[in-house]
Amino acid sequence: MSTQHRPTGPWHWYVVVGYPIVGLVAVAALALFARRAPPFATTLAAVAAVAGLTSLTGVAYPALYFDCRALRATTHWRPRWRRYVGLGIVLPFLLGGIAGYASGLAVGLLTVLVAVPVAALAVTIAYLVRRNRAVGLDPVGIAPRK
Numbered sequence: 001m002s003t004q005h006r007p008t009g010p011w012h013w014y015v016v017v018g019y020p021i022v023g024l025v026a027v028a029a030l031a032l033f034a035r036r037a038p039p040f041a042t043t044l045a046a047v048a049a050v051a052g053l054t055s056l057t058g059v060a061y062p063a064l065y066f067d068c069r070a071l072r073a074t075t076h077w078r079p080r081w082r083r084y085v086g087l088g089i090v091l092p093f094l095l096g097g098i099a100g101y102a103s104g105l106a107v108g109l110l111t112v113l114v115a116v117p118v119a120a121l122a123v124t125i126a127y128l129v130r131r132n133r134a135v136g137l138d139p140v141g142i143a144p145r146k
Contacts, residue, residue, distance in 0.1 A: 010070060013139040015063035016124060023053055023121045053117030060120050061085045064127060077134035079127070088123035092116045 026049045034042045068081035092115035100108020131137065 010066070010139060012063040012066035012070070015059055016067050016128065017137065019056060019060040019063070020121055020125050020128065022056065023117060026053060050114055050117060053120070054113060057116055057120040060124055061088060064124065071131070071135065075135045077131070079131070084123045084127050088119045091119045
């Protein structure tokens with residue numbers, strides 16, 4: 001008898017589904033913390049949440065790419081990963097450029113830092129909604145939708 005662990009789906013599916021959950025839970029926890037904590041602690045928590053979500057974005061976009069690639073190879077749906085990843089990367093820098101031009105470099109950089117995880121959350125949620133409508137949320141190759 002083998003005791004090897006066998007994953008129930010590809011890693012990228014777990015990241016694509018987990019990133020919005022982690023992000024929304026972090027935002028909700030930050031909102032609850034902000035109601036009860038002093039302003040300095042709230043600021044530190046907000047910086048930690050933004051930094052954590054921004055670092056997770058570095059895994060979310062490659063996972064989106066791999067999930068799109070797997071779906072294109074195994075299902076009838078043909079998601080275009082460039083739309084999702086491109087929008088998620090370009091939009092924060094566009095907003096940061098506009099804010100930086102209007103209010104200065106510091107505001108522009110802060111806008112980019114906050115907009116990166118927000119854009120990644122929006123992109124992954126939009127992708128998951130479209131994926132659910134097209135082929136369902138099951139991991140690729142495990143339980144195809146009928």
